[in-house]
Amino acid sequence: MxxxxxxxxxxxxxxxxxxxxxxxxxxxxxxxxxxxxxxxxxxxxxxxxxxxxxxxxxxxxxxxxxxxxxxxxxxxxxxxxxxxxxxxxxxxxxxxxxxxxxxxxxxxxxxxxxxxxxxxxxxxxxxxxxxxxxxxxxxxxxxxxxxxxxxxxxxxxxxxxxxxxxxxxxxxxxxxxxxxxxxxxISTEPKTKKKRIGMLTSGGDSPGMNAAVRAVVRVAISRGCDVYAIYEGYEGLVNGGDMIKKFGWADVRGYLAIGGTLIGSARCKAFREREGRLNSAYNMVKNGIDALIVCGGDGSLTGADVLRSEWPGLLDELIKEGRITAEEAAPHKHLTVVGLVGSIDNDMSSTDITIGAVSSLHRICEAVDSISATALSHSRAFVIEVMGRNCGWLALMAAVSTGADFVFIPERPPASDDWESEMCEILNKHRKLGKRKTIVIVAEGAIDKNLKPIKADYIKELLSNRMKLDTRVTTLGHTQRGGKPCSFDRNLATLQGVEAVHAVLRATSDTPSPMIGVRQNKITCEPLMKAVGLTRQVAEAISRKDFRRAMELRDPEFSEDYAAYIETTIVNDETLSKNKVCIKPT
The missing domain is CATH 3.10.180.10 (2,3-Dihydroxybiphenyl 1,2-Dioxygenase, domain 1)
Known part of the structure; x- marks a missing residue:
C-alpha cells in the first residue's frame, strides 16, 4: 500500500x-x-x-x-x-x-x-x-x-x-x-523576515529603464520578496508617503515597450544633504525596505552608496530623535544597495554598454540619415550636435555608422592648434571627390587640445565663411532619449534586472555595493564605487590634457572604433589620383 x-x-x-x-x-x-x-x-x-x-x-x-x-x-x-x-x-x-x-x-x-x-x-x-x-x-x-x-x-x-x-x-x-x-x-511569527526591495530610477532617463523595473519586480516576487517602486527617484525616497508604492506582478505589465521611466526620475537637491538622507532612511524603515536597487548614472549610484555608508549612523540618529524605535530599527541594521547603469552616453567604466545607449544611437542614426537626404538634395553642410558631456561614444559611433565627414569628441580633440584649417582641408577633399553633402558630428562636450569648447555654431561659421557652404545646425537634444527602447536594450535591462535581484539575495553586510554590467556578452557584477572611480578618472585625465589616458580608460573597442573611423573617412586623394580611381565618400 x-x-x-x-x-x-x-x-x-x-x-x-x-x-x-x-x-x-x-x-x-x-x-x-x-x-x-x-x-x-x-x-x-x-x-x-x-x-x-x-x-x-x-x-x-x-x-x-x-x-x-x-x-x-x-x-x-x-x-x-x-x-x-x-x-x-x-x-x-x-x-x-x-x-x-x-x-x-x-x-x-x-x-x-x-x-x-x-x-x-x-x-x-x-x-x-x-x-x-x-x-x-x-x-x-x-x-x-x-x-x-x-x-x-x-x-x-x-x-x-x-x-x-x-x-x-x-x-x-x-x-x-x-x-x-x-x-x-507553534508561533505565527516568521522565522526570518521577508526581504523588501525598493526600486528607483534616477538622473537622466534612458530607454530600457522600464524593462529593468519590470524585471526587478517580477524576479523579486518570484523569489519570495516584496517590491516597492519609489516614484520620482530620490525625491520619492526623501518625501515618502504615496511616492513609495508596493508593486505586484501585474503592475509592470506593458513596461517593456515603453521608453523613459514610468516611475519617474527627478534631480533631488535634498538627498545631497544629510537631512534628506535621514528622511530617506526613515521612509525606508517605515516601509520595511532593507535593499535598494538604483538604475541611473554614476551620480545616482554614488548617492545610493553614500546612503549605505551612512546607514548605521542615520538609524541611530532617528532613534535619538524618537522617530523610530530600537525595535523598528533592529531588522534593518544593514542596507543592501545594487546599481544598474541607465545612461544613453555609455559613459560608465567596467561595463561594455549601458542601458539605453544603443537605442539612443539608433535614434541619432535615423536623424542623420534623414538629414543626409536633404543635405544631398541641396548640396548642403549640416553640423549635428549629439549628447555626450564627458563621453564621445554616441558621437563616434554615429559618425562610424552614418559616414560623417568629421567628428569631435572630448576624449580625442584635434591634434593641431589650427584644427579649423585641417578640418576644412579634409572636407574640401571630400567635395573635390564629388561628394555633394557634408556632415559634421560634434559631441556637446567637444573641446580642442587646450580645453576650449568647440561649439556647433562656431563650426557652422567656419563652413559658411571659409568653404562657402550652405550650412545648417541641428541639435538633436532630447529626441535622443525618447522613443521605444530597441530589442538590445530591452534584453540587456531584463538580464541585468534579474542579476540585480540575485545580487540582493546573496549580499551580506560585508559585500561591497555591486554594479551590474556586461562584459563580452556576459552579465557581470563589479564593485560599484570602483567603476565610478574609473569613470571619473576620464574627466580628470581630460582636464589634465592627458588625452591618451582618457582613451585608455574607455573600453578597448573605443580606440578601435576611432581608428576604424579615421581609416574609412580621411581620404588620401593623391593615392586615388595615381591609381585613376574616383571614389565618392559616403
Whole structure:
C-alpha cells in the first residue's frame, strides 16, 4: 500500500545507468508500481553502448480529490543533468518538479532518513484556524522538500488541499527533522523576515529603464520578496508617503515597450544633504525596505552608496530623535544597495554598454540619415550636435555608422592648434571627390587640445565663411532619449534586472555595493564605487590634457572604433589620383 498520492505527471531522464536504477528504486519506496518497460540494454554503465534507449513507467493510484500519477523514467544519451540545490538555500523558493500528498508525513520522513537523504521540513498553522488561539497538532500541516537521485526537487505534504492558493507564514515553526509537533511550539511569527526591495530610477532617463523595473519586480516576487517602486527617484525616497508604492506582478505589465521611466526620475537637491538622507532612511524603515536597487548614472549610484555608508549612523540618529524605535530599527541594521547603469552616453567604466545607449544611437542614426537626404538634395553642410558631456561614444559611433565627414569628441580633440584649417582641408577633399553633402558630428562636450569648447555654431561659421557652404545646425537634444527602447536594450535591462535581484539575495553586510554590467556578452557584477572611480578618472585625465589616458580608460573597442573611423573617412586623394580611381565618400 502506498503512503502518498499523486498530484502531477512527470518525465525524468538520465544518461547514467546507476542513477536510472536508483531513481526507479527511490520512487518504488513510496508506492509507485512499474506498469511497463520499453527497450533493452547491454550490462554496462555507458549509455552509448545500448540501443534502443530504455524507459520504465511507474504508476501511483490516487484517491479523490487527488489523481493518478504516472512517472516515465527514461535512460537516454541526451539527458540534461541537474545540480542539487544548496543546503543553505530555502528550497520552497524553487519550483518543485513533483508534488505528492500524504496522510502520513511521518512515514515519508522515516523513508528519507532510512536512505540518508537530506531534506527540509516546514510546518504551518492550518488556514481555517485563528492564528491567536493555541492550535493542536492535528490543526497544522507539514511540507517536506527533498531531491530524487536525479536532483529533481520534490515536495511531500499532508495539507488537505495541496494546491490551495492560501498564504501561510513563510518560515517554519519546526526546525528540520523535529518530530514533536505540539501547541507549545507553534508561533505565527516568521522565522526570518521577508526581504523588501525598493526600486528607483534616477538622473537622466534612458530607454530600457522600464524593462529593468519590470524585471526587478517580477524576479523579486518570484523569489519570495516584496517590491516597492519609489516614484520620482530620490525625491520619492526623501518625501515618502504615496511616492513609495508596493508593486505586484501585474503592475509592470506593458513596461517593456515603453521608453523613459514610468516611475519617474527627478534631480533631488535634498538627498545631497544629510537631512534628506535621514528622511530617506526613515521612509525606508517605515516601509520595511532593507535593499535598494538604483538604475541611473554614476551620480545616482554614488548617492545610493553614500546612503549605505551612512546607514548605521542615520538609524541611530532617528532613534535619538524618537522617530523610530530600537525595535523598528533592529531588522534593518544593514542596507543592501545594487546599481544598474541607465545612461544613453555609455559613459560608465567596467561595463561594455549601458542601458539605453544603443537605442539612443539608433535614434541619432535615423536623424542623420534623414538629414543626409536633404543635405544631398541641396548640396548642403549640416553640423549635428549629439549628447555626450564627458563621453564621445554616441558621437563616434554615429559618425562610424552614418559616414560623417568629421567628428569631435572630448576624449580625442584635434591634434593641431589650427584644427579649423585641417578640418576644412579634409572636407574640401571630400567635395573635390564629388561628394555633394557634408556632415559634421560634434559631441556637446567637444573641446580642442587646450580645453576650449568647440561649439556647433562656431563650426557652422567656419563652413559658411571659409568653404562657402550652405550650412545648417541641428541639435538633436532630447529626441535622443525618447522613443521605444530597441530589442538590445530591452534584453540587456531584463538580464541585468534579474542579476540585480540575485545580487540582493546573496549580499551580506560585508559585500561591497555591486554594479551590474556586461562584459563580452556576459552579465557581470563589479564593485560599484570602483567603476565610478574609473569613470571619473576620464574627466580628470581630460582636464589634465592627458588625452591618451582618457582613451585608455574607455573600453578597448573605443580606440578601435576611432581608428576604424579615421581609416574609412580621411581620404588620401593623391593615392586615388595615381591609381585613376574616383571614389565618392559616403
Amino acid at each position: 502506498s503512503v502518498i498520492e499523486g498530484l502531477s505527471h512527470i518525465v525524468l531522464t538520465t544518461s547514467s545507468v546507476e542513477k536510472y536504477e536508483s531513481t526507479v528504486q527511490f520512487y518504488s519506496l513510496f508506492g509507485y508500481q512499474p506498469i511497463s518497460q520499453v527497450g533493452s540494454r547491454v550490462l554496462s554503465n555507458e549509455v552509448s553502448q545500448f540501443l534502443p534507449r530504455e524507459e520504465k513507467v511507474l504508476h501511483l493510484f490516487g484517491k479523490p480529490p487527488t489523481q493518478d500519477i504516472t512517472i516515465r523514467i527514461v535512460l537516454t544519451t541526451n539527458a540534461n543533468e541537474k545540480e542539487p540545490l544548496p543546503e543553505e538555500k530555502d528550497w520552497r523558493l524553487e519550483q518543485s518538479s513533483l508534488v505528492s500528498a500524504t496522510k502520513n508525513i511521518v512515514d515519508v520522513e522515516s523513508i528519507l532518513e532510512s536512505i540518508n537523504l537530506k531534506y527540509q521540513k516546514y510546518t504551518y498553522p492550518n488556514e481555517s484556524d485563528s492564528l491567536v488561539a493555541p492550535l493542536s497538532a492535528d490543526l497544522v500541516h507539514t511540507e517536506i522538500y527533498t531531491h530524487d537521485p536525479l536532483n529533481n526537487l520534490i515536495t511531500f505534504t499532508n495539507k488537505p488541499i495541496p494546491i490551495s492558493k492560501s498564504i501561510y507564514p513563510i518560515k517554519p515553526i519546526s526546525p528540520i527533522k523535529q518530530q514533536d509537533i505540539s501547541s507549545s511550539n
